[in-house]
Amino acid sequence: QEEAQAIDQELFTEYKFSVDQLMELAGLSCATAIAKAYPPSSFTTSQPAVLVVCGPGNNGGDGLVCARHLKLFGYEPTVYYPKCPNKPLFEGLTTQCQKMDIPFLPEFPAEAALIDELYGLVVDAIFGFSFKGAVREPFGSILGTLERVTVPVASIDIPSGWDVEKGKADGLQPDMLISLTAPKKAALHFTGRYHFLGGRFVPPALEKKYALNLPPYPETECVLQLA
Amino acid sequence: PWSSPQAFPLPSLPRKQPTVLVVCGPAQNGAIGLVCARHLRIFDYEPTIFYPKRSPDPLYRDFTTQCEKMDIPFLSYLPTEVQLINDAYNAVVDAVLGAEAEAGEGREPCAAILATLKHIRIPIVSLDVPSGWDVEAGSSGGISPDVLVSLSAPKQCARSFLGRQHFVAGRFLPYDVQKKFELNPPEYPGTECVVALRAPR
Numbered sequence: 052q053e054e055a056q057a058i059d060q061e062l063f064t065e066y067k068f069s070v071d072q073l074m075e076l077a078g079l080s081c082a083t084a085i086a087k088a089y090p091p092s093s094f095t096t097s098q099p100a101v102l103v104v105c106g107p108g109n110n111g112g113d114g115l116v117c118a119r120h121l122k123l124f125g126y127e128p129t130v131y132y133p134k135c136p137n138k139p140l141f142e143g144l145t146t147q148c149q150k151m152d153i154p155f156l157p158e159f160p161a162e163a164a165l166i167d168e169l170y171g172l173v174v175d176a177i178f179g180f181s182f183k184g185a186v187r188e189p190f191g192s193i194l195g196t197l198e199r200v201t202v203p204v205a206s207i208d209i210p211s212g213w214d215v216e217k218g219k220a221d222g223l224q225p226d227m228l229i230s231l232t233a234p235k236k237a238a239l240h241f242t243g244r245y246h247f248l249g250g251r252f253v254p255p256a257l258e259k260k261y262a263l264n265l266p267p268y269p270e271t272e273c274v275l276q277l278a
Numbered sequence: 279p280w281s282s283p284q285a286f287p288l289p290s291l292p293r294k295q296p297t298v299l300v301v302c303g304p305a306q307n308g309a310i311g312l313v314c315a316r317h318l319r320i321f322d323y324e325p326t327i328f329y330p331k332r333s334p335d336p337l338y339r340d341f342t343t344q345c346e347k348m349d350i351p352f353l354s355y356l357p358t359e360v361q362l363i364n365d366a367y368n369a370v371v372d373a374v375l376g377a378e379a380e381a382g383e384g385r386e387p388c389a390a391i392l393a394t395l396k397h398i399r400i401p402i403v404s405l406d407v408p409s410g411w412d413v414e415a416g417s418s419g420g421i422s423p424d425v426l427v428s429l430s431a432p433k434q435c436a437r438s439f440l441g442r443q444h445f446v447a448g449r450f451l452p453y454d455v456q457k458k459f460e461l462n463p464p465e466y467p468g469t470e471c472v473v474a475l476r477a478p479r
Contacts, residue, residue, distance in 0.1 A: 066347045067340040083469045123449055124469055151452050251320055254348045271321050 052215040055180045055235055058261055066254060070140060073252060074109065076273070077231050078116020080249025081207050082124060084229045084274045085117070085172070088245045089203065091125045094171035098127045102170040104159075104193060106177035106211065107134035113207050113231070114176020115144040121174075122151050129170070131156045133189050159189065163199035173197060173204045175225060177211035180235055186212055198223050205229065205245075213237050233263045234277070246277045291368040296323045299367040301356070301395070303374035303388060303409065304331035310405055310429070311373020312341040318371075319348050326367070328353040330387045356390075360397045369401045372423060374409035377433050395421050401442075403427065411435045427472070431461045444475045 062068045091099035103118040105111035111132065118128040130153055135141050149155065160166045166173060175197065177190055186194065194212045197204060203226035210228065213219040218240030226243040231250040238246065248265070251273045258265055268275045300315040302308035308329065315325040327350055332342060346352070357363055363370070372395065374388055392410045395402060401424035407413055410420040416438030424441045430448040448463055449471045456463060466473045 067343040069337070069340065086469045147452070150454065254344075255319075256347070256349065 052180060052183075052235070054261060055215075055232070058232060058257065061257060062252075066257070068252070070109070070112075073250070074112050074140075074144075075116055076252050077113045077207075077250045079120050080231065080247075080251065080273050081113060081117040081174070081176075081205070081229045082120035083272075084227070084245070084247035084249055084276075085121065085174070085205055086124050086126075087274065087276070088205075088227055088247070089172050096169070096171045099125065100170045101126050101128045101172045101174060102160075102166060103128050103130045103174040104177055104197070105130060105132040106179075106190060107136060108179065108181065110176050110179030110182075110207055110209075110211075111135075112141055112144055113179070114174060115141070115148055117174060117176065117207065118153055119144075119148050119151055122148075122153055128174075129154050129156060131159050131193075133159070159193055159196070163196050163201070166196070166200045167202050171202055173200060173202060175204050175206040175211050175223065179208045180215050182209065182211070182213075182215060194223060203227060207231070209235055209237050210241070213240070229274070230277075233261075233265060248275045248277055249273060293368050297367045298323050298325045298369050298371060299353075299363060300325050300327045300371040301374055301391060302327060302329040303376075303391075304333055305376065305378060307373050307376030307378075307405055307407075307409075309333065309335070309338040309341055310376075311371055312338070312345055314371060314373065314405070315350055316341070316345050316348055319345075319350055325371075326351050326353060328356050328391075330356070330391075356394060358390075358394055360394060360399075363394070364399045367400060369403060369424075370395065370398060372402050372404040372409050372421065376406045376409075376429075377413045392421060401425065405429065407433055407435060408439070411438070431459070431463065432475070445472045446475055447472045449473075 101121055103114050105114040118130050121128045130148060132155060135145055205227035206225040207229055208231045209215055210223045210225050212222045216236040218237045227245040228241045228243060229247045229249050230238055232253055251268050266275060298318055300311050302311040315327050318325045327345060329352060374391055402421060403425040404423035405427055406429040408421050408423045411417045412435060414434040416435040425443045426439045426441060427445045427447055428436055430451060449466045464473050
């Protein structure tokens with residue numbers, strides 16, 4: 052977890068990337084990975100409806116970017132974003148989604164069965180690699196419901212609620228994991244069908260410094276499916 | 279950034295090293311060139327940048343830092359001997375002047391750069407508007423790019439474009455903007471963010 056945070060810090064302070072830049076590339080990777088694993092034609096719901104659940108931090112921001120690109124890729128995303136931070140970055144991303152006619156739910160679906168009926172996929176953009184400690188409401192109950200849905204769940208970077216290094220055997224078990232920048236230790240505990248790598252912005256020098264040993268991305272793709 | 283590799287896929291390049299010269303002007307078009315260069319580096323090309331007049335805009339300065347920290351070399355001058363450029367690089371990305379440029383063309387260092395680019399033999403990829411062209415009327419003895427990447431939507435001068443490939447990169451435009459300006463964009467394949475328009479006859 053510390054290494055992931057150190058890499059992030061270096062990208063911002065040494066390389067002078069802005070959070071906006073990397074978040075845009077990260078969110079685009081997530082949408083692209085989803086489009087490869089769950090193409091719109093594969094949905095059994097009448098529309099390729101996707102529920103994107105966004106947490107209170109950067110992982111939630113990644114989710115908002117992802118939702119916007121999913122819309123451009125032909126999906127019908129709906130966002131649940133109960134704790135939008137009071138910062139221009141997140142307010143801007145919210146506006147961009149709203150102006151793309153992406154609905155924001157006023158409350159979270161009460162039951163897993165309702166989610167299964169309305170959506171063909173759920174994107175878990177609740178907590179990322181900085182997550183530590185106890186899960187605060189409303190996310191505790193949300194995760195409880197998500198653990199019971201039967202439609203696939205795609206988690207951004209870390210399955211929410213998991214310990215970033217050790218995982219969580221009795222927690223959310225997503226069908227897809229999109230690791231950003233590099234897979235985190237928790238990814239070793241991932242048992243779903245699809246593991247993608249995204250966030251193709253790591254400078255070669257940084258990759259070497261932290262010995263990330265990233266496999267090569269194909270051509271100009273922004274995602275790579277890992278074995 | 280995605281259209282240059284599509285037009286010139288790595289295995290097809292004539293030189294042994296996948297070298298590309300990215301020429302960046304002083305304003306937004308140049309900044310886009312910086313971002314393009316960075317992604318070319320990630321895609322395993324070997325970009326070199328010529329950016330003689332750096333913008334004071336903090337965002338664009340950060341783009342410059344990002345390129346420098348990616349070990350992308352910045353030329354201190356552009357050779358006037360065209361053969362040197364022809365020999366060293368596979369292609370040139372023209373990010374000198376965009377749609378916003380009006381008086382820019384006549385001012386240094388753009389005028390000298392464009393005079394050199396007019397005579398190179400390797401392909402030119404122009405970002406948004408071939409530099410030096412009038413954004414509506416088109417070329418009058420200016421550079422002749424091989425590839426044009428229209429940003430958001432093609433500009434009027436694109437009608438005069440006679441090169442090999444014309445790409446549009448505008449998938450990010452919200453639908454209400456597309457409708458408001460009656461852009462009628464083409465369908466983008468899959469998750470691609472650029473689409474090739476029909477080649478000019």
